[in-house]
Each structure stands twice: as C-alpha cells, then as structure tokens.
Amino acid sequence: SLITTVIVQHPFMKKLLPLTLAGTDASQTGARYGADVNISGDTLVVGSELRDGTLVDSGTVHVYERQSGGIENWGQAARLAPADLAADDSFGGAVALDGDFLAVAADRQTVSGVAGAGVVYIFQRDALDRNAWNQVAKVSEPAGERNAQDNFGEALALHGTTLLVGAPYANQPLADSGAVFVFEKDKDGVNAWGFTQKLLPTAGVGERAALDQFGFSVAIKGNLLAVGAYGVDRITPVPGADFGAVYLFERPNPAGTWAQSAKVQIFNEPGASASDLFGCELDLSGNTLAVGACGYDRVVGAVTHLRAGAAFVFERNQGGNNNWGLSKPLFAPEPAAEDRFGHSVVLARDLVLVGAPKQINSTHPLSKAGYAGVFRRQQGGAGNWGLLEVLQPAGAGQNDLFGFNCGLDRFSAVIGANLDKINVSNAVGAGASYVYEFKFNNAPALAQPIPNQAAKPDVAFLFPVPAGTFSDADDGDVLTYQATLADGSAIPAGSWLQFNPATATFSGTPTLTNYHPLSLIIKATDEQGLTVGSNVFTISVDVDRGRTFGLAFEKWQQAHFTPAVLANPALESTTFGSNANPDRDLYSNLLEMALGLDPNATNPPGLITLEVNAPLITLVYPLANDFPAGFSRVEWSLDLTTWREINVSTTVRTQLANYRMLASSAFPPTPSGRIYLRLRVGP
Numbered sequence: 001s002l003i004t005t006v007i008v009q010h011p012f013m014k015k016l017l018p019l020t021l022a023g024t025d026a027s028q029t030g031a032r033y034g035a036d037v038n039i040s041g042d043t044l045v046v047g048s049e050l051r052d053g054t055l056v057d058s059g060t061v062h063v064y065e066r067q068s069g070g071i072e073n074w075g076q077a078a079r080l081a082p083a084d085l086a087a088d089d090s091f092g093g094a095v096a097l098d099g100d101f102l103a104v105a106a107d108r109q110t111v112s113g114v115a116g117a118g119v120v121y122i123f124q125r126d127a128l129d130r131n132a133w134n135q136v137a138k139v140s141e142p143a144g145e146r147n148a149q150d151n152f153g154e155a156l157a158l159h160g161t162t163l164l165v166g167a168p169y170a171n172q173p174l175a176d177s178g179a180v181f182v183f184e185k186d187k188d189g190v191n192a193w194g195f196t197q198k199l200l201p202t203a204g205v206g207e208r209a210a211l212d213q214f215g216f217s218v219a220i221k222g223n224l225l226a227v228g229a230y231g232v233d234r235i236t237p238v239p240g241a242d243f244g245a246v247y248l249f250e251r252p253n254p255a256g257t258w259a260q261s262a263k264v265q266i267f268n269e270p271g272a273s274a275s276d277l278f279g280c281e282l283d284l285s286g287n288t289l290a291v292g293a294c295g296y297d298r299v300v301g302a303v304t305h306l307r308a309g310a311a312f313v314f315e316r317n318q319g320g321n322n323n324w325g326l327s328k329p330l331f332a333p334e335p336a337a338e339d340r341f342g343h344s345v346v347l348a349r350d351l352v353l354v355g356a357p358k359q360i361n362s363t364h365p366l367s368k369a370g371y372a373g374v375f376r377r378q379q380g381g382a383g384n385w386g387l388l389e390v391l392q393p394a395g396a397g398q399n400d401l402f403g404f405n406c407g408l409d410r411f412s413a414v415i416g417a418n419l420d421k422i423n424v425s426n427a428v429g430a431g432a433s434y435v436y437e438f439k440f441n442n443a444p445a446l447a448q449p450i451p452n453q454a455a456k457p458d459v460a461f462l463f464p465v466p467a468g469t470f471s472d473a474d475d476g477d478v479l480t481y482q483a484t485l486a487d488g489s490a491i492p493a494g495s496w497l498q499f500n501p502a503t504a505t506f507s508g509t510p511t512l513t514n515y516h517p518l519s520l521i522i523k524a525t526d527e528q529g530l531t532v533g534s535n536v537f538t539i540s541v542d543v544d545r546g547r548t549f550g551l552a553f554e555k556w557q558q559a560h561f562t563p564a565v566l567a568n569p570a571l572e573s574t575t576f577g578s579n580a581n582p583d584r585d586l587y588s589n590l591l592e593m594a595l596g597l598d599p600n601a602t603n604p605p606g607l608i609t610l611e612v613n614a615p616l617i618t619l620v621y622p623l624a625n626d627f628p629a630g631f632s633r634v635e636w637s638l639d640l641t642t643w644r645e646i647n648v649s650t651t652v653r654t655q656l657a658n659y660r661m662l663a664s665s666a667f668p669p670t671p672s673g674r675i676y677l678r679l680r681v682g683p
Contacts, residue, residue, distance in 0.1 A: 015393070016414075016433040017423055018048060018062050019076045027423035028052060033062070033431030034416030038097040039407040042066035043125075044074065044414045045102060046433045047092025053081050059091030061104050063133060066412075074435050077131035080104065082121055082138075091121070096156035096163070100125035101185075102133060103163055105153025111140050118152030120165050122193055137193040139165070139183055145198065147171055152181070157218040157225070161185035161254070163193065164225060166215030172200055178214030180227050182258065199227065201247055202260045206235040214247070217292075219284040223251045225258065226289055228279030234267045243267055244278030246291050248324065264289065264314055264324045271310075273297055278312070283347035286476060287316035289324060290352050292342030298335040308332060309341030311354045313385050328385040330375055332356055341373070346408040349476035350377035351438065352385065353413055355403025359392075370402030372415050374438065378473060391415065393434055395422065402434070410527065411438045442473040443530035450522065450537045457512045457543055461497070465504040470524040470532065479524045486519035486536045497539060510541040512548045516629050517541075545631075549683040552628045553578060556593045560600065578682070594632055594681040596624030596659040608679060611663075618665040619677045625659055631683060634664035637676045 018026040018033050027033070033048035044064050050057045061080040068075025085091050085106065094105040102125075107118035119140045126132035141152050147170060155166030163183040172179040180199040187194025201207040201214060208214075209232070217228030225248070232245040248262040266272045277295035284290075291312050298308035311330040318325030330352065332341040336359070344355035357370040371392040379386030396402055402417035413436045420432035447468055455461035470479055483499035483506070484490060491499060497508040497518055504522070517540035525531040557566060561576045575582045578590045585602045592599040595607060611618040619634050634650065635643040647667040654661040668675055 013072060013437050014074050014435045016046060016062075016064060016074060016076075016435060017430075018046075018051070018060070018079070023076075025424040027425060027427045027430035027432075029427040030429040031427075031431060032418040032429065034404065034418035034420065034433045035093055035431070036095045036405045037407045037414045037416045037433055038095045039409045039412055039414050040097040040099060041409065043077075043097060044407065044412075044435070045095045045097050045104075046414070046416065047095045047104065048431065049090040049093035051092070053085060055085065055087040057088045057090060058085040059089055059093065059106065061092045061095060061102075063102075063131075065131060068131075072437070078133050080123065080133060082106075082135060086110065094153055094156045096158035098158045098160065101158060103156050103158050103165075105156055105165075107151040107153035111146060111152075112143070114146050114148050116149035116151060117141060117146045118150055118154070118167065120153045120156065120163070122163070124191065136191045139163075139193055139195070141167060141170070141181060142195055142198075145170065145172075145179070145181075155216060155218045155228075157220045159220045159222065162220060164218040164220050164227075166218045166227070168213035168216040168229075170215070172198075172214075173208060174210035176211045176213055176231070177208050178212055178216065178229060180215040180218055197258055199249060199258060199260075201229070201263070206233065209233065211242075217279060217282045219282055221284045221286070223253065223256070224284060225249050226282050226284050228282045228291070230277040230279040230295075232265070232279070234265075234274075240274035242275045242277060242295070243272065244276055244280070244293060246279045246282055246289070248289075261322070262324050264291070266293065266312060266326070269326070269329075271297070271299060275307075281343060281345045283345055283352075285347040285349050288327075288347060289314040289316075290345050290347040290354075292345040292354065294340045294343040296342065298331060300335060305335045305339070306337045308335035308337060308339045309343065309356060311342040311345050311352070313352065327383065330354060330373070330385060330387075332359070332373065333387055333390060338368075344372075344403055344406040346406045346413075348408045348410050350474055351375070351408065351411075353406045353408045353415075355406050355415065357401040357404040357417075359403070368399050368401060369396035370400055370404065370417060371396075372403040372406060372413075374413075391434075391436060393417070397421065400432075412436075413438065439528055442477075442526075444470050444472040444477070444479055444524045444526050444532045446524075446532055446534055447471040449535040452537050453506075453539045454542045455508075455510050455539060457510055457514070457541060460509050461507060461539075463506040463539070465506075465522055469522070469534065472526055474526065477526045479526055482523045482525070484521055484523070486521050488521075491518070491520075506539065512543055512551055513628070514541045515543045515545065515548045545683045549628065549631050552631075553590075553593065557589075560598070590681050591679075594624060594627050594679075595622050596627070610677065616665045616667065617675055617677060618663050619679060620653070620661065620663050621679055622659045623662050625657075627681075632679065632681045634666070635678055635680055636666040636668065637678075638668070638674065640676055643678070643680075 020026045031048045031051035035049040036047040049059045051060045063078040064074045065077040089106040089109040091106040096103040102123040111117040122137040123133040124136045150167045150170040152167040157164040165181045168178040169176045170179045182197040211231045212229045213231040214229035219226045227247045230244040234240040234243040245265040249258045250261045275295045276293045278293040280294045281292035294309045296310040298305040313327045314324045315327040339356045340358045341356035352375040355372045358368045374389045375385045400417045400420045405416040407414045418431040481504045496510045517538045522534040608621040637643045650664040
C-alpha cells in the first residue's frame, strides 16, 4: 500500500499584525493588511494595499522572519514603502517572494500620465543584513502596451530569475482581454530586470476575447508557467460566459522563448456552468496544477449552493503524454452559497491549501468569517486528494475574510484575513494574517535491501546506493543520507572507503592490506527529520590471504633485520624465515610477530598460559596491536588430529599501548577428559 502512518500536527502558531518600529500594534482602519501574502523558507511577506503612509491608500508591505524574537516566532523584520508612492497606488496588493528576491505590485499607480497602468517594485535581501531589503528595480508595461486601468501587477509570480506580471485588464487586443509580461533579472545588466516577452493565448476561435481577463492569476515553476483567465467563455456546445480557463506555457531552457503548450478548462465537467470563474486563482508544483473556481455552483442532492466554489487538481501526463488530466475536484466539506471556496489556492508538493473567504459559519450565519481547507495527496487512497483539516481562527468574526489569500511553502502556511478587526485599537478592516505549521509527514521506508559488495585491490571502487533503495510516500520529499559502520560509529577518516552523502556514493581504492570487510548501514532522513535505516551490508576486498599476510610479514622482517641479512638466502631458515628462531627462545619468528616480541632478543617462557576452570579451558596470550586482523585464531582438539575453531570465545583482558592480553575459552560440545588448545597464526 502507498499509505502509511501519518504524523499530523497542525497547531496555530501566530497571529501577525503590522507593527511600529517599537514593536507595538500599528493596525489601521481599512488598511487591508493581508490583501496578499507569500512565504519562502524562513521569510514571509504581507501586503497592506490600502494602508495610509504619507498619502492615502499608498500601501505598505511587511516582512517577517522565522525565529526572530524567539523559537518558532515570526518577528517583523522590515516595512517597505518606496519613496515615490502616491495616493491610491495600492502598493502590496500583490506580492511574490522567492529566496532573496521580492516583487511587490502597485497596480493602480499612474505611469507617465497613464492612470492605473500599474508598476512592480523588485527588492533584494541585503547580503550583509538579512533583515534589510533594497529596491533594485521598478518595472512596468512597455510604453506601447500601456493603457489606463491595465492594473499591471494584479497578479505576480517569481521563480529564480524570472518574474511574471499579470495585467488582466489590458486591452490585448480587446477590452480587458488581458496579458502577461515576462521579465528576467539580468536582461539589461546585473539586477537590471528587463522585459523579455508578452504572453497571450494562441489565436483561435474564442481566444483573446473581451473580458477574458487573461493574467488574473499566474504561477511559475522552472520552465513551466500557468496563466488564469477566469472570464473565458464557453463557445460550444452551448455558449456560456465566464466559465474560465488556464493556459500552460513552456520554454526549452531559462534562456528560451515561452510557447503555449496546453489549455485546461472544465467546460464539459459535470456541474460546470457559466460564471464558474475557473482560473480565479492557481498554483503549480512539479507536474501538478491546482486551480480555483470560486464561482462554481455546488449541487448537493436537490440543493444548489450558488457560488459555493470549488478547486480542481490536474496532473501532467494523466490521460496521455503531456496531457493535463483532471485528477481530483476539491469541494468545501459543508458548502454554502457565496462561500467562494477556491478564491485562494496554493500548492506545495503534496499539500493544497484552499481558501473560502466568504464562508458562512454556524455561529454567525451571515458572518463571512472565512476558512481554509488543507488537502493532502494520497489521503484516503492512492491518487486521491483528501481533506485533512479545516482552519479557522478562534473568534473569527463577521466580514474577516479569512482565506482571502494564502501562502504555502512545504509545511509552513500564512493565511490573510484582510478585514480582520481584532487589534489593540479595534480598527475596522485593518486586517491580520495567521501563520500555521503543518507536519503531515510520512516516514521514509526501506524498499529493498542493499546487497553486499566486493572491491578489488588497487582498483578504483565506486558504488552508488541503488535507486529505489528507499521510498517516501510524500511527493517530492528530499531524502538526505548518512553512512556509518553497523554499530553506528563513523567510517574512520583514514579508511580506504569513503561516502559522499550528496550523491549517496561509496568510493575509494583499496590495497592488499585492506582485507578486513566493512559492515555498514545507510540512514535516510526526510525533510522533517524522520529516519529509516538500511539492512546491514558488507563491502569487502577480494584479496589473496596468503599474499596479504606475506606482505605484512615482509614489512615486519624489514623492521627487525638488516637489508644485508634479508639479502642472504642462506640465512632464511635460521634467521629471518617465518619458522626461524634467531634468538633461540621458545618462539619462532611468526609467533614473535604475533606476540609483539623482538626476534633478536631472548624472551622468557610463560608468555602463553593455560587456565582450567571446568568445563572451560582458557588460553591467555598477548597479541600485538599491529598484527593483521583475521590471521590469528585459537583452535581446540580432542585427539591432536582434528582441530576446530567453533565454540571458542575471545575477550580482551588488558589493552596496552603496543599489545592487548587476550583470553580465548573453548566450549567443547561434549565433555571430555582431555582437550588440547593451540594458538595458530598466519594465513
């Protein structure tokens, strides 16, 4: 099954209000704080389009930072209002944030004498002060495109170095048919955001019509963008106004030209009708598109809830290659007329947040308090988008319009209530925003075991962890990897084998001395910190044990005998050979090497002792710390003919600088009156 245990945590984190520099409530009557909101990483922005600055309704934008003022607190870091704002500019009516760049619309600003043409200001975070934002550009429609009341900036989308600006009331070519303008960061020089392309629907029957309002909503992810035109009419089979449509555009690369690749609509879906306003809001994530239809009439049984609203999720390649097929319609759990569910729609991987700002709640039947629904991919079954939670602040009041706009980045959400009036001064229509932290998270899982691997001496070894080793039911969840020894300790820095967590790849070049297998485990961790471990697997070096030990013995010989001695074959049997005993004590050179002794100095007897503690018999002996592992063992026999290594347990009694004292105890499977033990060294 694709469905596993889900951790669900959805605490209300914080209510945001505009603040003065002293940190006190600066709410202002009719300011519409929360007119638009956005969030990217640890930064969120809230537009207050009708806030009076030095002039009436000039507007402001407030910037907040996570952890500012305390753990999980969102503290106001900046308040933006360009010096050239004029009355009624509505700066902050639309905001777009991506990393260190912020775009803010003043869509009613007069441009070169053209009233209501609109402009967009672009800010960049200061490189030295995270809380400071500097204006780096101001863009508007090209002069030949500009008309009164175009509302350039009604919708914004920003991704990387590309900015989309919707002008839904532009006459392109007919009244309010709309257009979208594309700007690139370095088009006219470093940070000189320049116009690159105007987007219109592909010409055809019913396209580019008056009142289509193409550009009322926009979204971009990489080389894919979407444009909403909620005023598009259905032409056939039965004409109908304002059904709405969404247009998809693609470019081959960041330097390429955008071209329309698809058109998505619900003309023929059950329940679709005139004035659905499909495309009033939308968002993209990967190959998923979510679209609001805030005028959709919801039919439940015999009751039609006019303009209750809906949202629709489409998946690329559903129903054919590059086809955008309907995956799931999303509806309000308790629909009512005029809810306007779908007025705001934001999508982040496997979560969709849908706002219904005019929702009628049970306490105040005409309150228009508003709410937002959280939907999750795979909730309720594979391929399903199921409702997880309905969000509404405690004490939501009449005409708050909670859910008018939403922002979502992974598990962090900000929701605007631009007529909220609960503030210190009880300023009516001042507005508020609410921050939520969601953790709807599946833990990663081990999908298939990692097989044992073998390397060859003096040959470069490369082993990427096989694709499909780990799985995660959360769409788009990025896993990070860590490799350790099987006991959880780190792979030694001096080991021949190293692991690159960025590529999940083992690499290194072993030598003949790296004969000892490494027992390993891989841990995969998701973005919320949940971890799963792999099976224990080994990476060994395929070596000739005899040759490997021979090299180690040669190194020992060179440390204890002169080159002249080693060059004389006649001295091998008496002086430097493995069975030679040049100091004429009880220990051959092999034992001298194993016990950490000097072959040129007589060593006393009794270094190897026997302890009897029936039924155990224990051999106690020193072993040099630099003696190669795997080439010493204690064996037992009942008849001095057949020797066995089974049923022998070895412990370390004493650990010293150059050697350790070991105790190997034999456990014969059957009691015997006589048992023999021996220490064997070598291959």
